Amino acid sequence: MAERVGVFVCHCGSNIAGTVDIEAVVRHAKGLAGVVVAQEFKYMCSDTGQGMIKKAIKDSGLTRVVVAACSPTLHEPTFRRACGDAGMNAFLFQMANIREQCSWVTEDRGEATAKAKRIVTAAVRRVVNHEPLQIKEAPVTPAVMVVGGGITGIEAALRVADSGKKVYLVEKEPTLGGMMARFDKTFPTLDCAACILTPKMTEVKDHPNIELMTYCEVKEVSGYVGNFKVKVLEKPRYVIQGKCNNCGECAKVCPVVARDEFDCGLSTRRAIHIPFAQAVPSLYVLDPKSCLGLDPVRCTRCYDACEAKAIDYEMQPRTVELAVGAIILATGYELFDCSRVSEQYGYGRFPDVYTSLEFERLCHASGPTGGKIVRADGREPESIAILHCIGSRDEKHNDYCSRVCCMYSLKFAHLVKEKTQAKVTNFYIDMRAFGKGYEEFYRRCLHEGMDLVRGKGAEVTDVAESEGEAGKLVVRCEDTLLGGVRRIPADMVILSAGLSPRKETHELARAFGISRSRDGFFMERHPKLAPVATASDGIYVAGACQGPKDIPDCVAQGAAAAASAISLIDAGRIKLEPIAAEIDEKVCCGCRMCAALCPYNAIEFDPVKKKSRINEALCKGCGTCVAACPSGAARQKGFTDLQILSEIEGVLCVNL
């Protein structure tokens, strides 16, 4: 029986009709083989437009439908649904994109119309070869994995757990807290970071629905939305949880002194240590890199000192397998590496040049100086320069604005004023006080009496050019308000470094099958309308791993990602796209080339029949096996050779 095709051409207001002669396209469609109905409408996606399609299916007995409108990523689901509502199999529908690929990118009306005709012809030729496909459903595992135990991950974990679902919170450091745990005070309210963060950390630890997995790293992710399988590597702490009572006797006797990462190397710790006083879990960890060797023959001082017998040198790494329905990535950021501007700003060359994170630790009551702001030689500084936009808004480094630096720089200026007599100068390009209460905080800081120089610090040098500069660091900059170059001496320089994607972002993106934007951060599905979703269903991103963010935005995104994961799980079942590969057993020669190439491990081999077989639940329909199969046994539903070749013919054959 010949197929009865209906073609529906959308104006999209003036988006398409502005450059494409719709009437001509409709006339052309009417003349195509198999087309029994060709109609146009201003907005095909509207209720009225969809109604037209449904009515035509019923009245004219359509067996195939083509809508010529926008990109299928936008409205394919809409029109499939409309076809399904009218009793047709939704996959007997084809979308012809005459907007993104035609009207928007073609200036000449004649050319655009001709191209639209070709695109419509291709879709009609293709759709007659479509086959009905069935959507399958699968159950959803009612658990969520949150990766990253900073403020974003903590918030996401708590929100999911409160809804009654199981949460695995995976953190690669030995403690929760992330970057925020290292901050002193937080802008603009000047809350102490620890005071607002640590109660949440404890809440996570005590929550019955959260399984806290610190010192753990995700190694492998497989499966699909609703049914992910994750392999997590638990690194050995060499200290037994449950036995360690946090008495600290071990660290007192440990002979090894190492640089304390938590304090950015500004202080020291022992090989066996606790990252900070309020760490969660409240548990010591033995760092095998600095330990004398985990060898009882060399040193057993910590073992001997531990009354609780909590130290186990034999502890081995352990792989844990998790089954979860959704994944939230909250892996955070890292500070821009200031050693890259060592020549320009003297970081690493001059002892009194600090990064912003180092300065946070200097200000912190439990930091290396007990919260006293002092120079490397112990003297109190008389003047401090704060240089904004280090590594940010800079063609040589990161193009983007890191958003938080203006505000934390003002916070630093305030803290300096509070704790010392020093004169403070901020060097800024633009002052960006974008959040709630931020502008007010800016004004408050101005009234406290600090200097602001509009101009990015060009250089920090120790070469004095006058008496007043002798023995000091000198910041050289172009003051763009004054219209001249200035040299401003200071005892201490703080580099307000920007936020960069973490080094492991690339590997994580690969492991989780999500993409990254040009700046290196994880890419969201839509910058405005789907900011925490990703192109992979069931995987969400939140916080600074998606782009620089302040604490309120991180918390909001953590909660948003949690809500998305909860609604996915509460739906109970998940619909699987039927566009998957299949292997014709009769043709398959059992060479297993497909299985070797499949990125999703979706191809199984039947050793008895010596044939390959697709696991439809795992197949993502990428088509790799179809392209590779030497015997033509692998075939992609919805993308068969016949469908694609007839589509290509349609593009090429039009006689215009």
Added chain:
Amino acid sequence: MEYIYYPGCSLKGSDKPYEESFLAVFRKLEIPVRELEDWNCCGATLFAGVNEKMALGMAARNFALMGTSPADLIVPCSACYLTLNKAKKRLAEDETIRGEVLKALGEAGYKGELWKGRIRHPLDVLVNDYGLPAIEKRLTRRLRGLRAAPYYGCEIVRPMCLFDDADDPKSMDRLLETLGASVVEWSLKTKCCGAIVAASIEEVGLRLNGTILREAKRKGAGAVVTLCPLCHFNLESMQDKISRELGEDVRLPVLYFTQALGLALGLSDAELGLRRSLSPQLVLR
């Protein structure tokens, strides 16, 4: 392989010692160099701002003289090096201006495409082509006891940085270390010497060169080693006046890197043009 050498005006005039030492060193190392025949002005640094087409035309005539030669063009003067490299880039990227320049050259009798070879600084050639280990083998003495402050100036690294780091160039440091000298760690490697402004506004020249010389002294340098004719001239010529004005002796020998290398290769003062030096005589020997 043979290199073609483009001298530019400085090396034939005020900076004769640079040419002498450069050629002597290359001869000693047996690196074949031949001067580009009938070369003309590079187009000069500032002139492109007045008449870009003419400036590019001047640079392009030199390229036309290279014809289809596969040889690298060695340009010791930092200003020529930058100007020629910039002109080459501009002509490669802008079709319109390339067409006009080629047309003008055609009318003057130069036919064909634009020359496609590389424009190299002798420091780049010595360090990256000849190689420091090979240089070390040829040394007849070590410059032990010389504390050298390597001074690169601006044009070798900015805005085009073709063989080193723009903020912290190291090629000359490594060369000097190979020669047995100790290298001063300082912040002013690529600081401005005042360039041509030092000649027209004396105060600027005195201040900038004063800073460089004083800092080199403060860091214990026994000599400043440079690779640019203009830097060399500025650093040398104002030493007495700066010392008087600052009331502080900032006098220091200023050497070309080719002169330092020549000394370690056993070449004589005369061969290296050291007798023409304006700065204090070296106490190296």
